[in-house]
Structure formats: C-alpha cells, structure tokens
Amino acid sequence: MSLAPQTRIGHVHLKVADLDRSLAFYRDILGFEETQRYGSGAVFLSAGGYHHHIGLNTWESAGATPPPPGHTGLFHVAILYPTRTDLGDALRRLRAADWPLSGASDHGVSEALYLDDPDGNGVELYRDRPQAEWPRDAEGGLSMVTRRLDLEDLVRA
Known part of the structure; x- marks a missing residue:
C-alpha cells in the first residue's frame, strides 16, 4: 500500500x-x-x-540548550520556495542580517541553502527545478548530485 x-x-x-x-x-x-x-x-x-x-x-x-551532537532529533526542516527568485530573495535577507550559512548545494533536482536557526535546528531553504529538468540515469531513475551552488548567480536571479 x-x-x-x-x-x-x-x-x-x-x-x-x-x-x-x-x-x-x-x-x-x-x-x-x-x-x-x-x-x-x-x-x-x-x-x-x-x-x-x-x-x-x-x-x-x-x-533550554540545543541537544548535544550525537543525539537523536531534528536534522533539519526544509522550506520550499516557489521560484529561484524567491530563494535568491531569502539569501539576500540572510546576508543583510549577517546570518551564516552552513552550506549551499545544487542537487540537480533542487538548489538549497543550509543554515541553523537560533536554537541550533537545521534549516534548509530550497527550490525545486521543474521535474522535466531533473537529472536521470540511463534507466530513467533519479540521479541526484551534490555540487557547489553559485550563490552570486542565485542572488542575481
């Protein structure tokens, strides 16, 4: 089922x-x-x-304090933005607030920014590419990747 x-x-x-x-x-x-x-x-x-x-x-x-490393809990919450422009706006707001990123990746199917909230909860801000653009292997299955995301190009979006 x-x-x-x-x-x-x-x-x-x-x-x-x-x-x-x-x-x-x-x-x-x-x-x-x-x-x-x-x-x-x-x-x-x-x-x-x-x-x-x-x-x-x-x-x-x-x-309270955040849970120590090596314990169970939330890895991250992912917030889906509707467009690349909206994700670029989020990056501009984070930069204006001097909020640090812990990572930024192009996964082929999506573009993602990674950071922590004030309590140490992981937060992923991302946008999906249209499904027709998702990378596929020879059998048609998803072929996700992790590549460096060009942050300056995202800000210009």
Whole structure:
C-alpha cells in the first residue's frame, strides 16, 4: 500500500528556548507572517495566510540548550520556495542580517541553502527545478548530485 501522491507534510512545530529570538529569525529574517499567539509560550507562523507552517513554543524548552551532537532529533526542516527568485530573495535577507550559512548545494533536482536557526535546528531553504529538468540515469531513475551552488548567480536571479 502506498500513500496518495498528493500527501504532504503540513507543518513543523519546534521547541525553542526564547520565543522572541526565534520570531526575530523566522518572522523578521525569513519573512513568515505571525498568524496566532498562544499566550506567552507559543506562536504560529505562515506564508500566504495558511493557518500555520511553523509553530514555535517554549512549553517544555524555555531557556533550554540545543541537544548535544550525537543525539537523536531534528536534522533539519526544509522550506520550499516557489521560484529561484524567491530563494535568491531569502539569501539576500540572510546576508543583510549577517546570518551564516552552513552550506549551499545544487542537487540537480533542487538548489538549497543550509543554515541553523537560533536554537541550533537545521534549516534548509530550497527550490525545486521543474521535474522535466531533473537529472536521470540511463534507466530513467533519479540521479541526484551534490555540487557547489553559485550563490552570486542565485542572488542575481
């Protein structure tokens, strides 16, 4: 049995140490809109008026530290941008905020920026290429790659 092809992951809810610090990143740098607050312990954020794509809360994590290396947990959350221009805009906002990248890759099927949020959660900002442009092997299967992403070309997009 397989899932319906329209199945999507709807949202991510992150435990954070400091709600205002996380809002400064997800709202003020990345550009998500605040849709609802739950007292002083949680806030929902979205793009385009959806009820929420990201939930942030301090219910069990106020003042906490990130998990140490070598432990289980979230590797990264991936945020899909609709166009290359939108991904370039995100890179410009990160640069204006002097926010460091931990990586940037061209995977053939997508272009991706990698960074950490204020709580050390991995964040991938990416855009997919049209499926007709995805690299394929001789049998027609996907042939993803990891190549250096030209950041200056992305900023010019």
